[in-house]
Amino acid sequence: MSPFLVQQIANGIMVGSIYALIAMGVAMIYGVMNVPDFALGAKAMLGGYVAFLLTATFHQSYGVALLGSLVAIGILGVGVERWIFRPLAGAPPINGFISSFGLLLIFENFALLAFGPSYRRILSPFDRDIVHVLGASLTMQRLLVVVVAIAVMIGLHLFIRFTTLGTAIRAVAQNRRGALLCGIHTERIAGVTMAIGSALAGVAGALIGPIAMVYPSMGENLIVKAFVITILGGMGSIVGAIVGGYLLGLIEALGAMYISVDYKDAFAFAVLVLVLTVRPQGLFGKGAR
Amino acid sequence: MRHLLPWLAGGLVALAVPFVVTNSYLFHLIIIAVIWSILATSLNLVLGFTGLLSLAHGAFFGLGAYTSALLVTKADWNFWATIPPAMAVAAAFGAVLGLLTLRLSGHYFAISTLSFGIVVSLVLEKWDDLTEGPRGISSIPAPSPINLFGWGEISLESNAAKYYLSLLTLALCLLFVWRLVRSPIGRAFEAIRQNELLASCLGVDLVFYKLLAFALSAAMAGLAGVLYGVYITYINPIDAGLWNGFYAVMYIVIGGVGTFAGPIVGTLFLVTLPELLRTFQDYRLLLLGVLLILTMTFLPQGIVGGLRTLRQRWVAR
Amino acid sequence: MMAGESLVDLRGVTKAFGGLVAVRNVTLLVQPGEIFSVIGPNGSGKSTLFNLISGVLPPSSGSIHLLGRETKGLGPHRVARLGVSRTFQTTQVFAEKTVLENVLAGRHLHVRTGLWSAQLRTRFFHAEEMRHRDRALEILHVVGLAARADQRAGEVPNALQGRVAIGMALANEPALLLLDEPTGGLMENEVLELMDLLRRIRDRGVTIMLIEHKMRLVRQVSDRIAVLNNGGMICEGKPDVVLNDERVVEAYLGTADAAAA
Numbered sequence: 097m098s099p100f101l102v103q104q105i106a107n108g109i110m111v112g113s114i115y116a117l118i119a120m121g122v123a124m125i126y127g128v129m130n131v132p133d134f135a136l137g138a139k140a141m142l143g144g145y146v147a148f149l150l151t152a153t154f155h156q157s158y159g160v161a162l163l164g165s166l167v168a169i170g171i172l173g174v175g176v177e178r179w180i181f182r183p184l185a186g187a188p189p190i191n192g193f194i195s196s197f198g199l200l201l202i203f204e205n206f207a208l209l210a211f212g213p214s215y216r217r218i219l220s221p222f223d224r225d226i227v228h229v230l231g232a233s234l235t236m237q238r239l240l241v242v243v244v245a246i247a248v249m250i251g252l253h254l255f256i257r258f259t260t261l262g263t264a265i266r267a268v269a270q271n272r273r274g275a276l277l278c279g280i281h282t283e284r285i286a287g288v289t290m291a292i293g294s295a296l297a298g299v300a301g302a303l304i305g306p307i308a309m310v311y312p313s314m315g316e317n318l319i320v321k322a323f324v325i326t327i328l329g330g331m332g333s334i335v336g337a338i339v340g341g342y343l344l345g346l347i348e349a350l351g352a353m354y355i356s357v358d359y360k361d362a363f364a365f366a367v368l369v370l371v372l373t374v375r376p377q378g379l380f381g382k383g384a385r
Numbered sequence: 386m387r388h389l390l391p392w393l394a395g396g397l398v399a400l401a402v403p404f405v406v407t408n409s410y411l412f413h414l415i416i417i418a419v420i421w422s423i424l425a426t427s428l429n430l431v432l433g434f435t436g437l438l439s440l441a442h443g444a445f446f447g448l449g450a451y452t453s454a455l456l457v458t459k460a461d462w463n464f465w466a467t468i469p470p471a472m473a474v475a476a477a478f479g480a481v482l483g484l485l486t487l488r489l490s491g492h493y494f495a496i497s498t499l500s501f502g503i504v505v506s507l508v509l510e511k512w513d514d515l516t517e518g519p520r521g522i523s524s525i526p527a528p529s530p531i532n533l534f535g536w537g538e539i540s541l542e543s544n545a546a547k548y549y550l551s552l553l554t555l556a557l558c559l560l561f562v563w564r565l566v567r568s569p570i571g572r573a574f575e576a577i578r579q580n581e582l583l584a585s586c587l588g589v590d591l592v593f594y595k596l597l598a599f600a601l602s603a604a605m606a607g608l609a610g611v612l613y614g615v616y617i618t619y620i621n622p623i624d625a626g627l628w629n630g631f632y633a634v635m636y637i638v639i640g641g642v643g644t645f646a647g648p649i650v651g652t653l654f655l656v657t658l659p660e661l662l663r664t665f666q667d668y669r670l671l672l673l674g675v676l677l678i679l680t681m682t683f684l685p686q687g688i689v690g691g692l693r694t695l696r697q698r699w700v701a702r
Numbered sequence: 703m704m705a706g707e708s709l710v711d712l713r714g715v716t717k718a719f720g721g722l723v724a725v726r727n728v729t730l731l732v733q734p735g736e737i738f739s740v741i742g743p744n745g746s747g748k749s750t751l752f753n754l755i756s757g758v759l760p761p762s763s764g765s766i767h768l769l770g771r772e773t774k775g776l777g778p779h780r781v782a783r784l785g786v787s788r789t790f791q792t793t794q795v796f797a798e799k800t801v802l803e804n805v806l807a808g809r810h811l812h813v814r815t816g817l818w819s820a821q822l823r824t825r826f827f828h829a830e831e832m833r834h835r836d837r838a839l840e841i842l843h844v845v846g847l848a849a850r851a852d853q854r855a856g857e858v859p860n861a862l863q864g865r866v867a868i869g870m871a872l873a874n875e876p877a878l879l880l881l882d883e884p885t886g887g888l889m890e891n892e893v894l895e896l897m898d899l900l901r902r903i904r905d906r907g908v909t910i911m912l913i914e915h916k917m918r919l920v921r922q923v924s925d926r927i928a929v930l931n932n933g934g935m936i937c938e939g940k941p942d943v944v945l946n947d948e949r950v951v952e953a954y955l956g957t958a959d960a961a962a963a
Contacts, residue, residue, distance in 0.1 A: 180682075184681065189492070198635075198678040201671065365507075373487075449708060458785065583796070588779050
C-alpha cells in the first residue's frame with residue numbers, strides 16, 4: 097500500500113472519530129429527548145475554546161484541558177436541557193429544532209465576541225512526536241484522537257449497558273411514558289443524557305483543536321455532517337452513529353484522493369439525499385419517517 | 386375590508402421611505418429587508434402554508450441571483466429577459482427537491498433539504514468555469530431603463546429606483562400568495578399541512594401539490610435573488626449559501642408562521658432594529674438567537690400570530 | 703361500471719404485515735344502494751379492510767374492484783377520485799379550520815378552477831367558490847351541523863366531530879361511503895340520529911359500508927352484514943341470518959355453550 101493511501105486512511109479514521117463522537121451525541125440526545133440538537137457542533141467549538149483557554153491562559157496540561165472541556169460542556173448541556181429544551185417538552189419537536197438553531201447563533205456569536213474570529217491553536221504535547229505506520233508519518237495527536245474516541249465509546253457502552261443510570265437512559269429512549277410509569281425520573285434522565293451528549297461534543301472539539309484549530313464557526317460543518325450520519329444510521333442509534341462516523345470519514349478521505357478534493361464535502365450530502373429518496377427511514381432506521 | 390387598513394397604512398409608509406429616511410445605511414438595510422421579505426414570503430408558502438420546513442431556500446435564492454447575473458454579465462442579456470429563466474431554474478430545482486423529499490417528514494425532511502441546499506451551494510462555489518467560483522460575479526449592471534413609449538424612460542440606476550422595484554415585486558408576490566392561499570389550491574396546501582393522510586383520502590394528490598408548492602416557492606425565492614444581485618451589484622457563493630435560508634426561517638418564525646404579514650414584519654424588524662439600536666450592532670446575531678428561543682418557548686405563533694390571538698380574545702369579550 | 707355489476711368487488715383479498723396476517727382471503731360483493739355492515743371482534747381486521755378498500759394500504763394478494771375499476775396500486779387520492787370517501791375510527795378533522803372549511807376541503811375533487819383563475823379572480827372563479835360554499839352548507843344541513851358552520855372543528859363537541867368527518871366525506875359526492883365506527887362515543891339518542899342520517903344518505907343514492915360494534919344499530923340499519931374474525935370472513939348475508947349464526951356467536955362470545963350459560 098502506498099504511504100499516501102495509508103495517510104489518507106489514517107486521516108479518514110481520525111476525522112471519522114470526531115464525526116462519530118458528535119454523531120453519538122446527536123443520537124443519544126435525539127433518542128432520549130426526541131429533539132435534534134442543532135447546536136451540538138457549536139458545543140464542540142466551545143469545548144475547543146475551553147481547552148484553548150486552559151492550555152494557553154491557565155497553562156494547564158493538555159490532559160487537564162481534555163478533561164476540562166468534557167466537564168465544562170457537560171455542565172453547559174445540563175443548563176441547556178433545563179432552560180431551553182425542558183420548557184418545550186409539550187410542543188411539536190420542530191420547535192426544539194428551531195430553538196437549537198437559536199442556540200447555535202448564541203454560542204457562535206458569543207465565541208466571536210469573546211475570542212474574535214481568528215483561528216486559535218491549542219498546544220498539545222502530542223503534536224510534536226511522529227509515528228510511522230506502514231510508511232506514512234502521523235503525529236501522535238492524530239493517534240490520540242482515535243484512542244481517546246474509542247476509549248470514550250467503550251466507556252459509554254459500559255456505562256449504558258451495566259449501570260442503573262445507563263439502563264434508565266435506555267428505558268427512556270425506548271419508551272418515555274413506560275419509563276415514567278416505572279418510576280424513572282425522566283427529566284433527570286434528560287439532563288444526564290444532555291450532559292453526556294454535550295460532553296462528547298466538547299471533548300471532540302478539544303481533540304480536533306490542535307489539528308484543525310479552533311474558530312467560532314468550526315461547529316457548522318461538524319453538526320451538519322453529524323446529522324447526515326445519524327439520519328443514515330438511524331436517528332436514535334448509537335452504533336449507527338459510530339459506524340456512520342467512521343464510514344463518512346473514510347469516504348471523504350478516499351473520495352478526496354480518488355475523485356475530487358473540491359467536492360469532498362458534497363459526498364455526504366449527496367448520499368443522504370439519495371438514500372432518503374429510496375429509504376425514507378434511513379439505512380438502519382425503523383418505520384417510515 | 387377593515388383588515389386591509391394596516392396593509393394600506395404600511396404601503397403608504399413604504400412609499401414614503403426614500404423621502405423620509407435620511408440615514409443612507411438605514412435605507413440600505415430597508416432595501417435589503419424588502420428583498421429578504423420576498424424570500425421569507427416564498428419560504429412561508431412551503432413552511433407556513435404547506436407545513437414543510439425547507440432549509441434549502443438559500444440555494445434557490447442563490448440560483449436565481451446567479452442565473453440572472455451570469456446571463457447579464459456573460460451573455461449580454463437584457464436584465465428583464467433574465468427574470469423568467471432565473472425563476473425557471475430555481476423552480477426546477479425546487480421541484481427536484483420536492484420529488485426527493487416526498488416521503489419524508491419532520492426532521493428527516495428538514496435535514497434532507499439542508500443537504501440538498503449544501504450540495505447546490507457547493508457546486509455553485511466550486512464550478513469555477515461557470516460561476517467564477519469564490520470570486521463571485523461583480524459589477525452587475527443596473528436593470529436597463531423601462532421605456533415608457535413616448536413618455537421618456539424610468540432609469541433604475543439609483544437606490545431609490547431599486548427600492549421601488551423591490552417594493553413593487555414584494556407587493557406582487559404578496560398578492561400572489563394571498564390569492565393562492567385563499568383558493569382551492571391553498572386549501573389543498575393547508576390540508577397537507579394539517580393532516581396528510583386525511584388530505585390524501587379527500588382526493589388531494591400529495592405528490593402534485595407538494596411539487597407545486599416547492600416550485601412556486603423556489604421561483605419566488607429565485608426572484609428575490611435576482612433583485613438582490615442587481616441591488617448589491619456583486620454576488621458570491623456565500624450569498625447562495627444556506628445562511629440566507631436559515632435567517633429567513635428565523636424571521637418567519639419570529640414574525641409569525643403561516644400569516645401574510647409575519648415574514649415581512651419579522652424581516653423588517655430583525656434587519657433594521659439593530660441599526661436603530663446602534664450600540665447593539667455587534668450583538669445582533671446573539672440577540673436573534675435569544676429572540677428565537679424566546680419566541681419558540683413563549684410565543685410560537687410569532688409576533689403577528691400573537692397579535693391576532695390577542696385581537697380574537699379582545700373581540701370575544 | 704355496468705348494470706348488474708357490484709359496486710365493491712373483493713376477491714381473495716389478503717393483507718399480511720410480515721408474519722401477521724391482518725386480512726385473510728376475503729371475498730365479498732357490495733351492491734349499489736345497500737348499507738353493508740362489517741362486524742367482528744376487536745382485531746379481526748375490519749379497519750385494515752377499509753384501509754385496503756380506500757387505497758391507504760395495498761393488498762398483499764387478491765383483487766379489489768371499485769365501481770368496475772381495478773384499484774390495485776392506486777393511492778388513496780386516486781380511489782377518492784373514483785367516488786369513494788371514508789371516515790376514520792379515530793375521527794380525523796382539520797381542528798384549526800371551521801366546520802364549513804372542513805367540508806369545503808372535501809370538495810377538492812370537484813374543483814374546476816386552477817392557478818390562473820385563482821390569481822386573476824375571474825368571474826368564473828367567484829361563481830365556483832360560491833357554488834362550493836353553497837354545496838358545503840347544504841351538506842352541513844344534511845348532517846345537522848349548519849348552526850356550527852363557523853365554529854372551529856376542534857372546538858365542536860366530540861360526539862359531533864364524527865358528523866364533521868361524514869360531512870367532509872359527503873362533500874366528495876361519493877358513490878361509496880366507508881364509515882369506520884361512526885358511533886364511537888355517541889349516546890343512545892345520538893345513535894338513533896345517526897341511524898336516521900345513514901338512511902337519508904342511502905336514500906340519496908350513496909352506498910354505505912359500515913364498521914360497527916353496536917349490534918342494535920347494525921341489525922336495524924343494514925341490508926347485509928359480513929362478519930370477520932381473525933382476518934377471515936366467517937359469515938355473510940342478511941342481518942337476521944348472520945346475527946343468529948352459530949359461528950358468529952362463537953366468535954364474539956367464545957363458544958355457544960358460554961353464550962347459553
